[in-house]
Structures are given as C-alpha cells and as structure tokens.
Amino acid sequence: xxxxxxxxxxxxxxxxxxxxxxxxxxxxxxxxxxxxxxxxxxxxxxxxxxxxxxxxxxxxxxxxxxxxxxxxxxxxxxxxxxxxxxxxxxxxxxxxxxxxxxxxxxxxxxxxxxxxxxxxxxxxxxxxxxxxxxxxxxxxxxxxxxxxxxxxxxxxxx
Ligand SMILES: Cc1cc2nc3c(=O)[nH]c(=O)nc-3n(C[C@H](O)[C@H](O)[C@H](O)COP(=O)(O)O)c2cc1C
Numbered sequence: 001x002x003x004x005x006x007x008x009x010x011x012x013x014x015x016x017x018x019x020x021x022x023x024x025x026x027x028x029x030x031x032x033x034x035x036x037x038x039x040x041x042x043x044x045x046x047x048x049x050x051x052x053x054x055x056x057x058x059x060x061x062x063x064x065x066x067x068x069x070x071x072x073x074x075x076x077x078x079x080x081x082x083x084x085x086x087x088x089x090x091x092x093x094x095x096x097x098x099x100x101x102x103x104x105x106x107x108x109x110x111x112x113x114x115x116x117x118x119x120x121x122x123x124x125x126x127x128x129x130x131x132x133x134x135x136x137x138x139x140x141x142x143x144x145x146x147x148x149x150x151x152x153x154x155x156x157x158x
Contacts, residue, residue, distance in 0.1 A: 001030040001156075003049035007084075008037045008062045014055050014086045014140040017131050020083070020145040021051055024152040037064045047076050049155070052117065053129075056108030060087070065109070069116040081117045082155065084129035084148075085109035089141055114154035125155065 003025050009015035015036065022032035030049065036044045045126045052069075054061035061069070074081075087105050090097050110128035117124045129151045 001049070001140075002047040003030050003032045003051065004036045004042055004045050004047045005032060005053070006042055006045075006052040006068070007053040008055070008065045008068075009049070010055055010062065011055070011093060011134050011137045013131075013140050014084075015052050016145065017086060017129075017148050018051070018053055019083060020035055020148040021129075025049070025147040025156075028152070037068055037076055038063075041068070041123060041148065045074065047110075048079040050079055050081045051084060052072075052081065052113050053086075053108045054113065055086045056088075056105065056110075059104050060112055061109040065113065069113065071098060074117070074120050074122055077122050080123050080125055082125045082129070083110040083113035083117065084115070084131070084151075086131050086133050088138070089132040089134050089137060093129055110114060110139065126154075127151075 005018045005021055007014050007018040020032050026034040054065035111132050112127050114124055131144045134141050147148050
C-alpha cells in the first residue's frame, strides 16, 4: 500500500498533523510520501490513499491549496482521497460558539477540500480529519497527534 500526503501549513501545525499521519501510515506498512505545497507539487499521486490538508483560514483552505485543487489533474487517481484540516478551538462556554462555528469552521478547509475532490469524480472518504489548535497560530491541542494517528488506524482497518 502507498499513500501521498499533500498539505499546506502557515505556522507548522498542519505540517505536524501531516507528519503524524505519515509516521502512522509508515508504521503500518503503508509507505507514505509527504508533499508540502510551499516547496513543491507532487510528481505523481499513484497511491492507495491520498491525503489533502490545509489550515482553515477565513473559513476556507489556503490560497495555495485552493489553487492546487483548481489546477492539479487527478483524473487518473483511482484510490481513496481523504481531507484534513486544522481549526481553531472555540471554548465550550463561549456564548457565540455556535455562530462562530457556523461562520468559521463548519464549512472550513476539510469540508471544502472534500467537496472539491468529490466534484472531480474520485472516491473520497466520507470521514474528514479535523484537528484543533488552541490559539490563532497554534499550537495544536493536547492529544491532537494521537487523534490523527487513531484516524489512520481506523481508515486502514476498513
Ligand atoms: C488570519 C487567520 C485567519 C484564521 N481563520 C480561521 C477560521 O476561519 N477558522 C478557523 O477554524 N481557524 C482560523 N484560524 C486559525 C487557523 O486555523 C490556525 O492558524 C491554523 O490551524 C494553524 O495551522 P498552520 O500552523 O498549519 O498554519 C485563522 C488564523 C489566522 C492567523
């Protein structure tokens, strides 16, 4: 099995998630290739699992990820694509929680990536991975990377 993890990251949190996904995939014998859109574009996405992740910023993926989704040809991809993102944590007791969630999180990066991939007609996992950060620029919340690893284990056990 092979996987490719394509991600963007401004402050490094989404990168940490991407690396945790890669570690867990490799640990389970599913060779993982990381590709940061800051540095390059993937040469090929010939793999079983294609992860695409970006921080949610202003309710959507980064410009680099949006451009990638708009321009990269995935028509030959025959595996399963999976969307992930990082999002801000809104305290449970915040009186504006529901409004903030609806405006900045619910339709954020991972759901947007998922629907862009679905529109390309490829097979997309129903489940997306959403990982919280505790401040606007991070860091990741406690146990974030464990949750990412658990997500991988669930995915590949099916
Ligand atoms: C300018 C700006 C806008 C942001 N907008 C959102 C947002 O709309 N929704 C959200 O959940 N988080 C938002 N955040 C928090 C980001 O999700 C957070 O910076 C990101 O998860 C960190 O990931 P990175 O380190 O990979 O860049 C915003 C952060 C910044 C700096």
